[in-house]
Amino acid sequence: MQTVNMLQAKSSLSRLVEDIEQGREREIIIARNGHPAARLVPMNSAPTGQRLGIARGLFEVPDSIDTHNDEVARLFMGGGVRPEPSP
Numbered sequence: 001m002q003t004v005n006m007l008q009a010k011s012s013l014s015r016l017v018e019d020i021e022q023g024r025e026r027e028i029i030i031a032r033n034g035h036p037a038a039r040l041v042p043m044n045s046a047p048t049g050q051r052l053g054i055a056r057g058l059f060e061v062p063d064s065i066d067t068h069n070d071e072v073a074r075l076f077m078g079g080g081v082r083p084e085p086s087p
Contacts, residue, residue, distance in 0.1 A: 001025070001026065001027050001028070001029060002019075002025050002028045002029070003028070003029040003030075003031055003036070004016065004028060004029070004030055004031070005030075005031050005032075005034075006030060006031065006032050006037070009030045016028050016040060017040070020040055020041065020042050021042065023042075026041070026042075027039055027040060027041045028040040
């Protein structure tokens with residue numbers, strides 16, 4: 001990722017766009033007064049941010065999805081796995 005200041009971007013915009021188009025750079029950050037202000041990316045790049053509903057209809061969530069929530073929470077908190085009860 002390359003960062004250029006506003007003056008550099010103004011004077012070399014064609015080259016910067018060519019670098020993006022040719023794949024030499026995936027993105028170029030344009031800074032104003034030393035702070036990132038804009039991002040130059042290829043048109044075919046995937047949009048950033050959360051994409052809601054992208055997997056809708058591709059799988060089914062079982063009714064029992066919450067069955068093991070307590071056990072999973074213990075594992076995340078370092079509690080380990082509770083032993084299975086003896087018959």
